[in-house]
Amino acid sequence: MRTQAQGGRPRPAHRFVPVVQLLAMLSAPAALAQGAPQGAQLFTQRCASCHSVGEGDRVGPDLHGVLERRDEAWVTRFIQSPGSLIDAGDPVANELLKKFNGIRMPDQSLNDTERASLYAFFRDCAAKGKGACKPSPAAKMGTDATQEEVARGRRLFEGSEPLTHGGPACIGCHDVRGIGVAGGGTLGPNLTFAFARKGERGLTPLLAKLDTPLMAPLYAKAPLTEEEQYAVKAYLADASRDGGKPRQDRDFFYLGIVGLAVALGFIGLVWGPRGKDPHHP
Ligand code: HEC
Ligand code: HEC
Structure with missing residues (x-):
């Protein structure tokens, strides 16, 4: 000392x-x-x-x-x-x-x-x-990612690759331009430009904790691993860089319901073992 x-x-x-x-x-x-x-x-x-x-x-x-x-x-x-x-x-x-x-x-x-x-x-x-x-792998810049890292981030986001600690896929509540067939859920904000909005410095700690009021109960016990945080960040960096206009935020009632069901499922009601079917995250 x-x-x-x-x-x-x-x-x-x-x-x-x-x-x-x-x-x-x-x-x-x-x-x-x-x-x-x-x-x-x-x-x-x-x-x-x-x-x-x-x-x-x-x-x-x-x-x-x-x-x-x-x-x-x-x-x-x-x-x-x-x-x-x-x-x-x-x-x-x-x-x-x-x-x-x-x-x-x-x-x-x-x-x-x-x-x-x-x-x-x-x-x-x-x-x-x-x-x-x-x-820490999560500290690497989102814009420095390889195509594989971006692709993995997308799979994690849409749930075709399960999160290591069992957290729900982001697509249940968030849309990103060009994702999925029906797009993502609307309970949370559209994340197409989340990386541009929050920047490297804003997004890195947020992905480490996912501690906003609605996400905290879901991810407090099932955080993303550092590699997963990085992959998702890389995917979002790629999405926000991708030029064109985002499609209008979707406002379909059922997608809100899907998000809510995801939330409820993880907060309390017991969910069965996670399915492997990528089309039902
Ligand atoms: C493109 C590769 C590259 C990058 C990027 C780089 N370095 Fe180096 N660094 C080297 C090489 C090669 C050497 C060996 C000396 C030489 O050949 O110039 C070296 C040597 C050093 C040394 C001397 C080490 C010793 O044993 O005395 C220090 C200190 C150092 N780098 C610090 C940094 C810091 C701090 C950064 C980031 C801000 C950085 N380097 C970024 C390649 C790099
Ligand atoms: C149950 C729904 C739900 C899930 C699942 C979910 N989120 Fe969220 N997310 C939200 C809501 C709602 C907000 C807005 C803040 C709040 O009310 O908690 C939000 C906010 C965010 C924000 C901040 C956006 C901004 O611009 O302020 C980011 C980034 C984010 N979520 C990323 C993720 C990622 C990455 C995942 C997957 C690992 C995920 N979310 C999963 C509901 C969800």
Whole structure:
């Protein structure tokens, strides 16, 4: 525990530190509030295609404990522009370049807030030990999905592939343009543009919890797995990107009833074992 720093003891005299801290506080107040979770998400989105934290080298080196084995200022300079360090003849950067087959890491422009959260994430992982920081699959950007992930999201949404923990298929209450034969239910809002409306940041936590008043009772005990959250997000991202106009929100009474039946079925009335027939989710 590092509690001494708050004990009011004078810090070691270093003329620049307070000024730098003050500047940092003025220019990026959010940096103080940002933490490891934001850093983890940033890492998944911007770095995980080439790096792991604690799972071994990939295109680039394993970054587990990188702030322990290297000087922080060096890491900051490296991330900003690996190429300039390499070209300037920095020995460590050149050694890494050789070790990683001459592949140059692209420059990563991070603002102070992003860098602070990323470093909080690295330090948190180093403190927890190797293997503690597998990036959450749900944190990956919905727009980075493969066609298979989008297709799986659609199957989960319409119930042709059952959800691992037995939650009801979304189509019982939600329509998405182009889904199913009769379209989806209307108890919940049309989700064709949910990804565009809520964005990556709004949708990711919502899919993790599905805790709106009507959905909470259904999914509190049957949450989507992280892979399922991701697949559904990818499907919704794909749907909202898909150009054309959505069809009018359907307002068929019976589809509302289907949704309600789904809800009631899961809230209390006992439902029989889930059928495998994709046409009766
Ligand atoms: C396209 C692949 C790629 C991406 C994306 C990438 N890196 Fe790298 N990174 C590399 C490679 C390759 C190296 C090895 C050095 C070299 O060859 O340039 C490296 C090296 C590093 C190092 C030095 C590691 C050490 O052991 O000293 C750090 C730190 C680093 N990367 C951080 C990041 C961060 C943070 C991000 C995301 C914001 C990121 N990288 C994104 C490929 C990548
Ligand atoms: C029993 C009906 C029902 C089921 C099943 C259901 N939802 Fe919902 N959903 C709703 C309702 C109703 C709302 C509006 C908020 C509320 O009243 O709870 C909603 C809201 C949402 C929203 C927010 C939409 C917005 O723009 O604000 C998202 C996203 C969502 N649901 C996704 C899903 C996903 C993904 C599934 C399947 C895993 C699902 N829902 C299953 C009824 C349902």
